[in-house]
Amino acid sequence: MAADRPVKARPPRGGRAPRSARRAATGRALRPWLLLAPALTVLAVLLFWPLARVVLLSFQDYGLRQINTGESNYTGLDNYRDILGDSFLWKTVLPNTVFFAGACVGLTLVVGTLVALLLQRLGRVWRVICSTVIMMAWAMPAVTGTYVWIWIFDPLDGVVSGGLDGLGLIEPRETNWFTDRWSFYAIATLNVVHHGFPFVAITLYAALLTIPRELPEAAVCDGAGPWQRFWLITVPTIRPAFAVVTILSIIWDFKVFAQIYLMPGGAGANEDVLNLGVWSYIQSFSRNEYGTGSAIAVLLTLLLLAITVVYVRALSREKDEP
Amino acid sequence: MRQSFRGRASRTALRRLATGAAVLSLGLVTACGGDDGDDGASGGPTLEVWIMEGTNPDAGPYVAELQAAFTERTGATLEVQFIQWADAHDRFTTAMAGGELPDVAEIGTTWAPEFGAAGALTDLAEQIEADGLGDDLVPGLYEAAQVDGAVYGMPWYAGIRSLMYRSDIFAEHDLQPPTTWQELREVARQLRVSEPDMIPFPVSGGSEYGLYPFVWGAGGEIAEQTGDGQWRSAINAPEAVEGIEFYTSLATEDGLSVAAAETWLETDQLESFQNGDSAMVINGNWTVNTLIADDPAWADRIGVVPVPGQDGGFSPSFVGGSLLGEFGSDEPELAWELISMMTTGEHAAAWAEQSGYFPGQQSLLEEVQQEADPLVAPFAQAMLEAGASLPVTDRYGAIQGEQVVQGMLQSILSGDRSAQEAADEAAAAMDETFGG
Numbered sequence: 104m105a106a107d108r109p110v111k112a113r114p115p116r117g118g119r120a121p122r123s124a125r126r127a128a129t130g131r132a133l134r135p136w137l138l139l140a141p142a143l144t145v146l147a148v149l150l151f152w153p154l155a156r157v158v159l160l161s162f163q164d165y166g167l168r169q170i171n172t173g174e175s176n177y178t179g180l181d182n183y184r185d186i187l188g189d190s191f192l193w194k195t196v197l198p199n200t201v202f203f204a205g206a207c208v209g210l211t212l213v214v215g216t217l218v219a220l221l222l223q224r225l226g227r228v229w230r231v232i233c234s235t236v237i238m239m240a241w242a243m244p245a246v247t248g249t250y251v252w253i254w255i256f257d258p259l260d261g262v263v264s265g266g267l268d269g270l271g272l273i274e275p276r277e278t279n280w281f282t283d284r285w286s287f288y289a290i291a292t293l294n295v296v297h298h299g300f301p302f303v304a305i306t307l308y309a310a311l312l313t314i315p316r317e318l319p320e321a322a323v324c325d326g327a328g329p330w331q332r333f334w335l336i337t338v339p340t341i342r343p344a345f346a347v348v349t350i351l352s353i354i355w356d357f358k359v360f361a362q363i364y365l366m367p368g369g370a371g372a373n374e375d376v377l378n379l380g381v382w383s384y385i386q387s388f389s390r391n392e393y394g395t396g397s398a399i400a401v402l403l404t405l406l407l408l409a410i411t412v413v414y415v416r417a418l419s420r421e422k423d424e425p
Numbered sequence: 426m427r428q429s430f431r432g433r434a435s436r437t438a439l440r441r442l443a444t445g446a447a448v449l450s451l452g453l454v455t456a457c458g459g460d461d462g463d464d465g466a467s468g469g470p471t472l473e474v475w476i477m478e479g480t481n482p483d484a485g486p487y488v489a490e491l492q493a494a495f496t497e498r499t500g501a502t503l504e505v506q507f508i509q510w511a512d513a514h515d516r517f518t519t520a521m522a523g524g525e526l527p528d529v530a531e532i533g534t535t536w537a538p539e540f541g542a543a544g545a546l547t548d549l550a551e552q553i554e555a556d557g558l559g560d561d562l563v564p565g566l567y568e569a570a571q572v573d574g575a576v577y578g579m580p581w582y583a584g585i586r587s588l589m590y591r592s593d594i595f596a597e598h599d600l601q602p603p604t605t606w607q608e609l610r611e612v613a614r615q616l617r618v619s620e621p622d623m624i625p626f627p628v629s630g631g632s633e634y635g636l637y638p639f640v641w642g643a644g645g646e647i648a649e650q651t652g653d654g655q656w657r658s659a660i661n662a663p664e665a666v667e668g669i670e671f672y673t674s675l676a677t678e679d680g681l682s683v684a685a686a687e688t689w690l691e692t693d694q695l696e697s698f699q700n701g702d703s704a705m706v707i708n709g710n711w712t713v714n715t716l717i718a719d720d721p722a723w724a725d726r727i728g729v730v731p732v733p734g735q736d737g738g739f740s741p742s743f744v745g746g747s748l749l750g751e752f753g754s755d756e757p758e759l760a761w762e763l764i765s766m767m768t769t770g771e772h773a774a775a776w777a778e779q780s781g782y783f784p785g786q787q788s789l790l791e792e793v794q795q796e797a798d799p800l801v802a803p804f805a806q807a808m809l810e811a812g813a814s815l816p817v818t819d820r821y822g823a824i825q826g827e828q829v830v831q832g833m834l835q836s837i838l839s840g841d842r843s844a845q846e847a848a849d850e851a852a853a854a855m856d857e858t859f860g861g
Contacts, residue, residue, distance in 0.1 A: 279685050282630075370828065
């Protein structure tokens with residue numbers, strides 16, 4: 104305030120703005136913030152404060168005793184040092200998280216795009232039927248869906264092993280797909296893709312509707328085949344929608360939890376299949392080491408931020424080029 | 426505990442917000458119902474108690490009677506809330522963070538050292554001694570509540586696992602229930618031949634309690650306390666490994682189990698027994714009631730024997746059960762009154778009978794054994810003669826949370842590791858937790 108005074112005392116040369124006008128300008132500048140205030144307050148309470156708490160927790164050795172007494176117990180970077188120095192992170196948890204998310208995002212996008220193209224070509228009745236079925240997959244809660252997939256792949260009573268047994272391909276009494284890292288994640292991938300593709304399909308279908316009809320027609324006249332029409336017309340037009348569903352899929356698939364945790368062996372008994380989300384949960388809630396769990400959660404967040412930033416920058420650069 | 430109470434109340438709101446929010450942001454919030462322990466309308470003090478849902482299949486009448494008796498005796502109101510075993514541990518943790526713990530609650534035996542070390546539970550040693558109850562408590566259960574001289578809970582009820590078998594199928598093929606480990610293997614082998622569609626003896630990778638009798642039965646220990654009070658794992662010592670080897674070899678060498686069981690939990694194993702797929706399982710006495718409640722014909726189909734010892738006798742089995750703990754109540758006398766009402770005498774006996782568990786009072790347990798019910802007495806005998814407890818330290822709770830033993834079992838059963846390799850890894854993981 105004190106620093107302001109001399110400026111105020113000596114109005115700028117040619118300063119035609121009297122006090123009332125300046126106040127109006129301030130008011131105009133403030134107004135959007137006033138309107139945003141309720142939403143920002145909610146965000147601060149629901150998002151920023153918990154985020155800050157997790158970061159604070161991640162610098163502490165925080166167990167049940169601290170929860171009960173409310174004391175703090177700062178230990179600096181110890182949690183991060185432990186986690187980053189643990190070969191388990193680099194050999195198991197991180198590869199599981201990254202490759203699983205990569206596979207899920209890729210497959211979700213491919214399946215979602217194909218279904219969106221299908222919806223575009225279908226007649227009205229079939230479109231309604233198909234989109235209803237898709238919506239049902241989407242509406243299924245992750246927990247229920249996971250139990251259904253577990254049942255489908257149950258080695259003794261599941262439909263898949265029943266079918267393969269009928270064909271004489273496997274011996275159900277000697278089969279268990281949940282103990283092996285690859286087959287475990289194959290089932291989890293099916294589950295996540297099945298649950299995630301409807302959102303992609305519906306969003307992209309909506310985007311497809313915005314393509315003016317003349318474009319593909321003109322392309323047909325020019326002799327473009329379906330493959331060329333897809334890559335040269337469809338993809339560039341709906342690129343923004345692609346960007347959105349890709350980023351959202353990345354975020355969702357990196358932090359998959361229930362679909363792993365609920366699978367047989369996924370809650371910690373099978374170390375080979377842990378991902379960052381489940382590892383963080385086990386450290387916090389099964390071992391009562393909330394500090395370590397929070398540090399893992401922070402690392403997961405940073406990883407996601409990094410990927411998203413790189414992706415968004417790559418996209419904007421691409422957009423500037425042509 | 427009581428001095429810290431004022432400070433606790435003032436911090437409560439902030440801490441509730443903070444931790445609730447922290448939990449939320451991990452995206453892992455489990456159901457945490459809000460409840461405010463208001464005083465009852467009647468004007469007298471109100472005591473809040475948490476009981477696990479499902480132990481007693483029809484707990485309504487018991488609770489009504491308990492509430493009436495408690496009000497009559499003390500003039501206070503008793504508020505009972507049922508919570509789910511599955512998320513009970515998280516409920517307690519979040520309630521601790523929010524300062525919303527009940528006055529008295531049922532806790533699993535393995536949680537006593539954990540919550541005790543956190544300072545959430547009140548030491549009941551004085552009250553137990555003053556009432557002269559100490560000598561009449563079931564040892565395995567009482568031990569589980571004792572940490573460094575403090576007693577963090579009063580034994581309420583307990584159960585034990587024994588070997589359950591299909592008596593109808595045994596009779597059909599003229600088989601006798603096993604009395605040694607070798608007989609267990611032999612009987613299972615014969616079942617594999619005579620009942621090829623059944624699983625003779627599922628070895629469940631997700632159930633640590635099926636393994637422990639074999640570790641203890643071979644003379645091994647899970648962990649031992651050294652002179653300075655530190656715990657060290659003993660799961661990779663020769664005796665323990667011998668037990669692990671025997672138990673897992675039933676699956677890996679003799680093919681008496683199925684691959685699916687590598688990831689089975691105890692509940693999956695019970696389900697396979699109930700569906701008629703399995704011929705023998707190690708399961709708890711409480712499941713007998715569940716089976717018979719579903720289909721009374723089970724009474725003629727099940728037989729029970731204590732888990733056989735290596736060369737006769739019994740293999741020790743884990744006495745699992747519940748304690749009643751006091752969470753720093755501001756009405757400690759009322760809380761103890763309630764605890765002693767529920768854990769001794771008629772209310773304790775009624776609860777045990779209705780739930781299919783055993784009372785935590787030795788004298789009541791002996792009465793049960795003398796009734797000589799063929800589906801109850803073998804369990805009671807196992808509990809009196811071969812009851813064992815897990816390492817009593819809060820660190821073992823963390824080891825269980827991490828599922829170290831299940832991980833060891835699964836890696837042996839799936840063929841990734843030999844028993845010794847897997848046990849060495851498990852021991853290293855345990856020692857890391859014990860040391861920290």
